[in-house]
Amino acid sequence: MLFLVLFLLGSLNAVIGWQCRSGKVIPGIYIKSGQPAIIGFQTTLQTFDGVLVYTVAAFNNSNLYAATFYNNHLQIERSFLESKFIGDASSGNFTLKTNGVHTQDGGVYSLQYKKGGADLYTEMCSILFVLGKPQKATLSHDNNNVLGKDCQLSCASSSTTNPTNHTLNVTFNWKVNDITNPSNNRYKYGVLNKTLTIMSVTKEDANKRFKCSATESGDGVTGLTSDYSDEFIFTVIC
Template identity: 30%
Template sequence: MFELNSKKAFKMLISALTIMGTIISVKSWPCASPIRKVYSRENSDVVLRFSADFSNLNSPRLFDINFYDDSIKARITYNPDKTSTTDALPGVSITGDTAGNVVVTLANVQQSNAGVYTLASAGLSTKCNCLYILGTPRKPTVTVNKTPSVGESVTLTCSSTSTTIPSNHSLSLTYSWRVDNTDNPGGAKYTYTPSKDKLTVNNIEKEDANKQFTCTATEDVTGGYTSSRSDTSSFDVYYGPDNVAFSPSDTSYEKDENESLNQVTCSASCYPTCSFTWTKTETGRIVSNSALLNLGRLQSSDAGTYRCTATRTGGEPQSKDLTVNVICKY
């Protein structure tokens, strides 16, 4: 029986294998489908499983366990009666049963151990395991699709990427949200995509602008790691004009001719800030393009109704009227 004295000895052996005059190269052996995928955290023991081919087993048949780095650290020889003998270097164990189930255990794997492991025998198809070493997903980022207005919906997206190697693992990420101090709030207010990468906040209210959103990402596999928490995100809410009001709050004045009317300020609840115009309704004439109405010393022609209109881009204008009655003393 061949003794596993060193990695170098194994490489020399495999390089020397000749079948029908052709040198067999480890790297050129194709993997028979399917390739078994094995996922593990670092510092864990990993079990690789292979199926030995017993077809035409008329003499002892050697199977080599070829590692990710093309080294051979374990082997099993099956006899025609399907009994077997095994050899392995330290840190590796190998067993095989009479059904051809070969189990290879690797102790305390590290990221550097990730890659393809094969069970190979000259002239037979190669069976493969791909070992993936799990990593922590990168810290997520949160993006918002728009600045919503009251009554609309807004969608926040949590994005992260895997650090598991090799990178062809095709594992997906699932996400978890925290809104203020509540994890994954539900109800009609909050809806999610199946993986929770997108959170939609429905029927937006002004108060939603004060909420804090964070998320985490978890790799969707047994033993998958969870990322650190994203930075806090929030969004503005467009609203208004609402609650048009005057300061002073009076909506009707009666003044003598030549008497002054103190300045009146028009206000409204808006985000972003509203713009204001004052219009004399009887003539349609704009008397002020600001929130301030300042008529000064009144004349009889100043009598009438003055309308303050608050406007915001994307919002419905809102108005409020102020009446001025001027008394003539003739």
């Protein structure tokens, strides 16, 4: 099982359908579609003389797990939506394992508790980010393919990771005549390889084949790679 953790740098309010109104944000989880995810919360249990219920809830208000305590003793545990509880509720470890996740499963998950007839309290939150394959890359150029001029090619793609308020970057790779990111001193790469500039176009550049792809990544996270763009055949204007 593979799951990757990255600290969240953003507001939970950006996630449609849920706000973490109180408590704290813990590290978010990045997972590839189709893989199981580990969603875990560690807390100090509340003390209460009566019924105390802890739940792990999804952004659509559905529960994945519930534990009922009475007079500070665990009484009943239940898992929902085919999730499997692998924590230890008696010690405040509320950790569960989901089945393979899909894009629509991305969102905020929270640990909540309810004392007797009091209102439900959200203690902490985490976001499950489901990594998606970036959209097929597209290649464009500045139409400055004139002999002796510098011509810039650009690559573009869009993230499909859900939710969209992640902190991943998109980096690009180029192929020139099927050679990946060639180190020709006449090629200058821009930030994150988004652009490739051909310095001082020559006649030998004619009919070279260019294409590009996009990969999502961040601190400790390697995402998916897009399909390559359509191949672009370079022409030289003399």
